Amino acid sequence: MTATKAFAAFAATTPLGPLMIERRAPEPQDVTIEIDYCGICHSDLHVARSEWEGTVYPCVPGHEMIGRVTGVGPKVTKFQVGQRVGVGVMVESCGQCACCTSGKEQYCLEGYTGSYNVPDKRRGGVTYGGYSASITVHQHYVMRVPEGLDPAAAAPLLCAGITLYSPLKHWGAGPGKRVGVAGLGGLGHVGVKIARAMGATVVMLTTSQKKAEDALRLGAHEVIISTDEAQMKAAEKSLDLIMNTIAATHDYNAFTRLLRVDGTQVLLGVPPDGLPRPDTIRMLANRLSLASSNIGGMAETQEMLDFCAKHGVTADIELISIDQIDAAFDRMAKGDVKYRFVIDMASLKSMPFADTRA
Ligand SMILES: NC(=O)c1ccc[n+]([C@@H]2O[C@H](COP(=O)([O-])OP(=O)(O)OC[C@H]3O[C@@H](n4cnc5c(N)ncnc54)[C@H](OP(=O)(O)O)[C@@H]3O)[C@@H](O)[C@H]2O)c1
Numbered sequence: 001m002t003a004t005k006a007f008a009a010f011a012a013t014t015p016l017g018p019l020m021i022e023r024r025a026p027e028p029q030d031v032t033i034e035i036d037y038c039g040i041c042h043s044d045l046h047v048a049r050s051e052w053e054g055t056v057y058p059c060v061p062g063h064e065m066i067g068r069v070t071g072v073g074p075k076v077t078k079f080q081v082g083q084r085v086g087v088g089v090m091v092e093s094c095g096q097c098a099c100c101t102s103g104k105e106q107y108c109l110e111g112y113t114g115s116y117n118v119p120d121k122r123r124g125g126v127t128y129g130g131y132s133a134s135i136t137v138h139q140h141y142v143m144r145v146p147e148g149l150d151p152a153a154a155a156p157l158l159c160a161g162i163t164l165y166s167p168l169k170h171w172g173a174g175p176g177k178r179v180g181v182a183g184l185g186g187l188g189h190v191g192v193k194i195a196r197a198m199g200a201t202v203v204m205l206t207t208s209q210k211k212a213e214d215a216l217r218l219g220a221h222e223v224i225i226s227t228d229e230a231q232m233k234a235a236e237k238s239l240d241l242i243m244n245t246i247a248a249t250h251d252y253n254a255f256t257r258l259l260r261v262d263g264t265q266v267l268l269g270v271p272p273d274g275l276p277r278p279d280t281i282r283m284l285a286n287r288l289s290l291a292s293s294n295i296g297g298m299a300e301t302q303e304m305l306d307f308c309a310k311h312g313v314t315a316d317i318e319l320i321s322i323d324q325i326d327a328a329f330d331r332m333a334k335g336d337v338k339y340r341f342v343i344d345m346a347s348l349k350s351m352p353f354a355d356t357r358a
């Protein structure tokens with residue numbers, strides 16, 4: 001076991017603070033990683049503040065990690081010390097079931113082990129995520145990060161990137177397809193870039209008039225202010241696919257009417273207070289699909305990183321120090337993110353650490 005500096009939520013309503021955690025002794029297939037950067041996903045906020053209930057405190061969030069390999073077990077074949085690598089939302093799955101053996105580990109029939117705040121089924125205890133100085137992970141759940149990608153700006157690809165890449169690919173985004181992206185936050189802005197790189201015509205659906213110019217700069221071909229009834233009416237039946245990334249309860253049926261016959265809306269956000277009932281009348285009248293999707297598999301995550309390196313896609317980030325997490329959470333709760341906060345983990349490693357509450 002190795003004592004490791006981390007930053008944790010201790011309760012839903014108090015600021016995050018330092019916590020010493022123990023990382024496991026490396027197993028034969030384990031890769032030990034010194035974390036350099038970790039993105040802040042809205043899921044971190046949902047969990048740290050117990051908005052989904054069931055948070056186990058202390059909770060160390062973080063599932064958009066990029067760092068360097070500092071050690072490898074004797075059976076590690078994929079990685080070497082010094083290599084730049086990433087870890088995302090999953091750190092383990094059964095490895096045996098039909099989903100795991102077909103590259104869909106995120107749908108493991110036994111349930112995958114998330115990077116933080118879930119029981120470690122094999123070793124006991126609860127998993128601790130990337131708001132920490134290092135992590136030890138089985139090689140199958142570690143990604144190679146192409147050296148051409150800026151590591152801080154690439155960190156958000158490990159969750160936001162794959163969460164958009166997988167459904168965009170699954171539902172056929174590409175040339176000739178008009179793809180709407182609802183919500184210009186962490187997921188949404190990466191979605192705009194990836195959908196554009198896939199060759200689709202990208203339509204940004206935002207509640208924020210002040211983000212319209214940014215949406216175009218990020219790669220959207222068109223912008224619709226979703227609170228403007230005239231703009232929404234003019235866009236009826238104009239989209240093939242919608243990636244809905246909105247983090248709060250909202251009327252997604254307002255977007256349903258933007259879909260063409262046979263169109264699909266993919267609900268990616270997980271609003272703590274849920275969502276209203278679907279407008280089934282409009283859906284049946286146009287053979288529409290309402291769908292959802294969870295991150296992506298390990299091979300697909302590697303494919304996404306390679307795709308992003310090839311197309312020059314990274315996140316637009318605000319780099320913060322570890323003591324700015326609560327301020328970042330507050331801004332994220334207000335939809336004020338440009339467009340992903342990333343923690344510079346050097347600020348944690350250099351912090352004097354009197355606290356040993358683990
Ligand atoms: N399915 C998955 O695998 C997966 C993976 C990661 C995260 N998630 C979930 O996806 C959601 C988004 O995550 P994120 O990190 O992208 O969040 P984020 O950066 O906070 O962005 C969310 C965006 O939603 C819009 N929004 C927020 N409140 C709204 C409201 N009341 N009405 C309308 N629009 C609102 C805002 O965009 P505008 O200002 O443009 O309107 C905001 O920027 C979260 O619920 C997260 O837990 C799911």
Ligand SMILES: [Zn+2]
Pocket residue numbers: 041042043044063089159160
């Ligand atoms: Zn996430």
Ligand SMILES: [Zn+2]
Pocket residue numbers: 093094095096097098099100101107108109110111
């Ligand atoms: Zn499995």
